[in-house]
Amino acid sequence: MADATPFLDPDPSVAELLASHPSLKMDPLCGLMLDGVALNAIADAVGTPCWVMGGDTLRTRVRRMQQAMRDAGLNVSLHYAVKANDHLAVLSLLREEGAGADIVSGGELARALKAGIAPAHIVFSGVGKTDAELERAIGLGIGQINVESAEELDIISSIASRLGTRATITLRVNPDVDAGTHAKITTGLAANKFGIPYDHAAALYARAASLPGIRAVGFATHIGSQILSVAPYRAAYARIADLVRTVRAAGQTVEVVDCGGGLGISYRTEPEGQPEALAGAMKAELGGLDVRLAIEPGRWLAAPAGLLLSSVILNKARGNEAPFLVLDAAMNDLLRPSMYDAWHGIVPLSPHVATLPAGPAHVVGPVCESGDTFARDRHLPPMQRGARVAILDTGAYGAVMSSTYNSRPLAAEVLVEDGTWHVIRPRQSLEALWQGETVPAHLAGTA
Numbered sequence: 001m002a003d004a005t006p007f008l009d010p011d012p013s014v015a016e017l018l019a020s021h022p023s024l025k026m027d028p029l030c031g032l033m034l035d036g037v038a039l040n041a042i043a044d045a046v047g048t049p050c051w052v053m054g055g056d057t058l059r060t061r062v063r064r065m066q067q068a069m070r071d072a073g074l075n076v077s078l079h080y081a082v083k084a085n086d087h088l089a090v091l092s093l094l095r096e097e098g099a100g101a102d103i104v105s106g107g108e109l110a111r112a113l114k115a116g117i118a119p120a121h122i123v124f125s126g127v128g129k130t131d132a133e134l135e136r137a138i139g140l141g142i143g144q145i146n147v148e149s150a151e152e153l154d155i156i157s158s159i160a161s162r163l164g165t166r167a168t169i170t171l172r173v174n175p176d177v178d179a180g181t182h183a184k185i186t187t188g189l190a191a192n193k194f195g196i197p198y199d200h201a202a203a204l205y206a207r208a209a210s211l212p213g214i215r216a217v218g219f220a221t222h223i224g225s226q227i228l229s230v231a232p233y234r235a236a237y238a239r240i241a242d243l244v245r246t247v248r249a250a251g252q253t254v255e256v257v258d259c260g261g262g263l264g265i266s267y268r269t270e271p272e273g274q275p276e277a278l279a280g281a282m283k284a285e286l287g288g289l290d291v292r293l294a295i296e297p298g299r300w301l302a303a304p305a306g307l308l309l310s311s312v313i314l315n316k317a318r319g320n321e322a323p324f325l326v327l328d329a330a331m332n333d334l335l336r337p338s339m340y341d342a343w344h345g346i347v348p349l350s351p352h353v354a355t356l357p358a359g360p361a362h363v364v365g366p367v368c369e370s371g372d373t374f375a376r377d378r379h380l381p382p383m384q385r386g387a388r389v390a391i392l393d394t395g396a397y398g399a400v401m402s403s404t405y406n407s408r409p410l411a412a413e414v415l416v417e418d419g420t421w422h423v424i425r426p427r428q429s430l431e432a433l434w435q436g437e438t439v440p441a442h443l444a445g446t447a
């Protein structure tokens with residue numbers, strides 16, 4: 001992931017971005033295609049901004065990850081991290097591919113159930129689960145709750161006891177390992193709010209075994225997101241393996257190790273995280289322990305499968321300075337560049353435009369904040385009003401992080417599969433912007 005530090009190497013060209021995205025092709029007549037479908041046809045019919053998810057790519061990626069685990073000889077349950085893209089169509093497709101769900105809220109639980117994911121295939125993570133969320137999850141008998149503190153363990157024990165049942169839990173352990181990612185999305189350092197301090201985990205596991213309403217089955221860890229090197233995974237898994245041996249030596253049983261998510265993708269020129277390497281790290285550190293393993297990938301599966309279509313509203317010239325290319329998408333749609341200075345590829349849809357000589361432009365949205373900037377000094381071919389672009393790798397942490405800031409309706413969403421496409425969420429109407437709002441009688445005018 002990019003941070004505010006300027007890159008030393010040149011930005012990848014359009015041709016290089018296409019080469020690193022097998023789901024994309026530039027057709028000489030139809031322009032940019034995703035999974036064999038012309039994006040111009042979607043934009044003509046649905047308008048822009050519009051999220052497009054490549055279902056075939058999503059399937060290819062989840063199958064590759066599952067295969068990597070099998071090839072390593074590991075028995076691994078895959079729980080998709082719903083937060084990455086919680087659309088019901090995405091959850092349903094992944095359920096079809098055999099994925100369960102990793103959730104962090106009652107809303108995500110409801111979505112996973114609505115998409116037909118069985119409670120037994122749902123894992124509940126998160127540093128602050130409310131009593132109501134826990135009651136619902138425990139009442140449903142969900143597969144596993146990853147407990148993040150001693151306090152939460154007591155709360156779960158009392159809720160499960162009250163419900164006359166036992167909650168299946170793991171302890172999420174903070175291994176104090178630097179994942180080498182952006183500071184805002186690293187989660188496995190002692191300074192981060194997540195998980196149980198490593199040095200407290202063995203004692204808390206022993207206590208869990210004695211608590212009513214608790215069935216403690218093992219440990220979980222998740223050290224962050226957009227992790228590109230396998231070394232931090234190995235370091236974290238080695239610490240968890242030590243913990244497993246320690247508590248077993250003390251007579252406790254351990255059946256499960258949940259290895260978390262976080263595998264990164266190539267947004268710019270960085271080499272993508274490899275599921276095969278992740279499987280190798282899991283095997284090397286945990287393979288000999290005779291435990292069931294689980295993973296919680298989100299971004300790696302969904303991000304490269306999706307893009308955001310947008311149109312140029314105008315090209316604001318600035319003399320000899322780089323112009324502002326003002327798009328109809330904005331930070332309310334795709335927050336990542338504003339929030340993390342994240343770099344996303346931007347590719348023109350027109351095959352003619354894509355081959356014109358590139359020059360620097362600042363790509364911005366229309367929202368009233370200077371931070372509403374997708375790219376600065378990006379080398380792009382000249383584009384005028386009405387030209388369309390695709391902002392790449394936005395299938396994860398894209399639409400899910402959208403808001404209606406500046407009263408901008410949520411963008412439409414489309415799923416491409418088998419050479420055809422489906423609107424999976426129409427563009428939000430203006431009326432829907434104030435749906436649920438009420439105006440006290442003394443203020444009522446025309447509202």
Ligand SMILES: Cc1ncc(COP(=O)(O)O)c(C=O)c1O
Nearest residue numbers: 081125225261262296297298299
């Ligand atoms: C507990 C947990 N599991 C899984 C994920 C998924 O992470 P990613 O989308 O980076 O794979 C996250 C988010 O970082 C998380 O907090």
Ligand SMILES: N[C@@H](CCCC[NH3+])C(=O)O
Nearest residue numbers: 083185225226336396397
């Ligand atoms: N929202 C972050 C990822 C957060 C991962 C959540 N645990 C991103 O866009 O990169």
